Amino acid sequence: MAFTPTALTLPFYPFKLTQKLGQYYIFDEIRKKQILLTPEEWVRQHFIQFLINEKKFPKSLIQVEGGLVLNALQKRTDILVYNLKGEKLMIIECKAPSIKLNQEVFDQAARYNLVHKAPYLAITNGLSHFYASINHLEGKATFMEELLPFHEL
Numbered sequence: 001m002a003f004t005p006t007a008l009t010l011p012f013y014p015f016k017l018t019q020k021l022g023q024y025y026i027f028d029e030i031r032k033k034q035i036l037l038t039p040e041e042w043v044r045q046h047f048i049q050f051l052i053n054e055k056k057f058p059k060s061l062i063q064v065e066g067g068l069v070l071n072a073l074q075k076r077t078d079i080l081v082y083n084l085k086g087e088k089l090m091i092i093e094c095k096a097p098s099i100k101l102n103q104e105v106f107d108q109a110a111r112y113n114l115v116h117k118a119p120y121l122a123i124t125n126g127l128s129h130f131y132a133s134i135n136h137l138e139g140k141a142t143f144m145e146e147l148l149p150f151h152e153l
Contacts, residue, residue, distance in 0.1 A: 005042055006097060008126035013049040030064045039096035043126035044078055047094060057081060057150040061089075077112055089153060090120035097126045106130065110141070120153060 005017075005024075016027035017037065024037040026045050035041055048064070051057040061082040079092035093109035095101065105123050113121055113134060121132045121141065132141040 005037070006039075008043065008046050008097065009128075010046040010050050010126060011054065013046065013053070015045060028064065030059060030062050039098065040078075040094055043097065043124060044094040046126055047092060047124050048079065051079075051081070051150075055147055055149045077116065080116065080118070083153070088116045088118040090122060091116050091118045092122040092124065095123070095125040099125050101125050101128050101130060106132075106141075110134075122147065 018025045018027075018034060025034040026037045026041060027033070028035045028045060028048075030048060035045075044064070048062060051062065052059055061084070063077075063080040063082070065076050065078065077091055078094040079090075080088060081090040081092070083089040091109060091113050093105060093112070095105060099105070101123050106121075109121050109123050117136055119134055119136075121134055123130050129147070131144040131147045133144060134141050
């Protein structure tokens with residue numbers, strides 16, 4: 001059954017959607033290809049546009065679905081953002097709107113960040129969004145009210 005796009009609490013963006021054999025695809029401008037439209041992909045594409053258009057993150061510093069190895073297992077990071085020096089800045093975990101954001105979701109992103117060691121972490125399901133500043137030396141996360149613009153991180 002094909003996913004039908006739903007409203008999120010992120011701004012509306014004019015995505016390029018196509019339909020093939022009863023399935024919707026969305027054009028990912030970071031990966032430069034059509035991606036099967038799932039509920040999680042719908043959230044990921046909205047959040048990418050939110051980063052670019054609202055928070056002024058440069059497209060060239062955004063990596064989508066990058067691989068990582070955690071405890072000898074191959075995993076993938078939904079979105080990884082770099083700073084202007086090429087250092088990892090933020091890891092973002094995206095979930096489908098039907099998935100509640102809870103400690104388990106935050107812990108998943110935090111586990112991935114054990115590998116990346118980014119100073120910022122975000123989780124989103126397109127309806128709710130949580131942002132944290134991570135102090136790796138003290139092993140502490142400080143939650144932030146909102147995501148700061150790129151130039152302020």
